[in-house]
Amino acid sequence: MVAIKREGLLLQNIHDEILVFNPDRSEATALNESAALVFDLCDGDHTIDSIRTALDDAGLGPATDDAVWLALTELAEAGLVDLTVEPASHLGRRELLKKIGIGAAATAAALPVVETIAAPSAAAQGSGPLGGGVGGVTPAPTMVPTTLAPTPAPTTPAPTEAPTPAPTDAPTPAPTMAPSTMAPTMAPTTMAPTMAPTTVAPTTMAPTMAPTTMAPTTIAPTPAPIPVSPTPMPSPIPTQL
C-alpha cells in the first residue's frame, strides 16, 4: 500500500476523468485519465506495482514506476491523498517527457496530469459596473435562513478582478478549418417578456431584515486567499481539432 484518499472530497466523474473539490483547501483539481486511475487505486491496498500494472492494462502509458510516483506525489501535493510510504526517488515530468521523446506525443499525453486552482471568489470575478460588484462573499447557507445568524468568517476580501489566465500553450499547426455557411438554422423567435405588470405590489418586509440585525459581524480580518497549487502541471498535449 502506498497511498490513501483523503475523506470529505467532492468528486465528479467526467467520462474517464475526475473533477475533485477539496473543502479543506477550497481548491478544485482536475485529474486526467491516468491521474484519475491512480487516484481511484489509492485505497490503501494497491502497491506501486499493482498501480503500474493497472495503468498498463488500461493502455495509459508510460506505465512505469516513475509515472506512478509522479501521479502520487502530485495527488499528495494537491491534498487529495496521503502517502503511506516515503516517495521513492523518481523522474519529474520534464525528465519523463524527455525520456519518452518528442515523437511519442500520444504517450506523453497519457502522463498523469493533476491541475489545481483555488475556488474563485465572486468578488474576484466581478468588475464593477459591467461585470459585477465589489466586496467579498461569505460562504453561504444553502437555504434562505429565517434568522440572520452570524455567518462564518468571510473569505477573500480582494475586490480586484482576477486577470485572464495567461495562455501557456505551445503554438500548433494551423487547423484546416472547413468553410461554413453562415446561415443559421434557427428560426427567429419573438420576445415574450415575462415581467409582471408594472404595478408594484407591496409586500411585508421580512422581519429578519431589520437593519439592526445586519450588523457587520463578519468584517474580521480574513485569511489570505489560498494560492494556486504550487505545482500546476502543463496541460496534456492537446488534440488538434
Add this chain to the structure above:
Amino acid sequence: MSPSTITAHRTIAGATIGFELPAAVLHEIEPAFARLMDDDERSVAPLVWYRQEPVGSRRARIERHDPLRTPPVEAIGTTAQDLIDDLHLTIALHSREHVFVHAGVVTWNGTAILIPGRSHSGKSTLVEELVRRGAGYCSDEYARVGEDGSITPYARAIQLRVPGGSRRSLDASDIGTVDTGERLAPALVVFTWFVEGADFRPRQVSPAAAALELFDNTVIAETEPDRATRVVAQIARRARAVKSPRPDAATAAADILALADRLEVAS
C-alpha cells in the same frame, strides 16, 4: 423610509430580491430585467435587500443588504443604473434555480455555444459579432446552468465598452435574434482570449480540464462548491471544449461558427 418609498420584492432569474426604494427607481430598473422576471410569485422571503438611505438632508444613496457579502451592508451608488449594475451579480449569487457561470452564450444549430471568461475578457464584443452573423443571443455575461447542465438565456442588453472607458448598451434584437428558449443543450465551450494577430487554432480540452476552467468562472464556486462542481461537470460531460487565442472578434466569430458546424457534422 420616505413617503414615496415602497417595499416590494421581485424574483429575477430565480433570485428573490427585496427593494425598499422610490417607486420611480423600481420602475426604471424593471425594463432592464424584463426578459428575466419570473412569473411565479412564490412567497420566498428575500435574503438580499436594496434600500434607499438618506445621506444628509437632501441626498440619498442605495445600499445593498446582503448577508452573503462582506461587508453585508454596502453603498452601491445613487442612480437606477448603479442599481442595475449591482443587481446582476446579486442575482447570480442568489439564484436558487441556476448556477451562473461567467460566459457569453449564443445558440447555433439549436444548441448553446459558451465562451467562458471573466469581465474585460472581450466576451461581449465576441458575442455581438456572433449575433450579427446569425447566432441567437442568450447572454454576454452569464450562462445560467441547470442541474443537468442545460443552459437558459440571461438576455440582458449587451454591454460594450467604448474608448475612454465608458460603455454603451446594445439591444441584441436590434442586430439579430434573441433566443428565449430554455434548457438548451450545451454543445461547444470555447476558451478564448484576444491576441493581436493570432489565428484561431482550436485544440481540444479534456473534460476535467474544461470543468476546472468552468469552475474558475462560476459565481458560487467559493460559496457553494458542491453545487458548482456538479453543474460544471454536467456541461463538461455534454459539450466539446476547445481552447485557442483569437484574432479580432469578427474573424473569430466566423471561425467559431465554422467550428460548430464542423462538430455538428462530425457528430
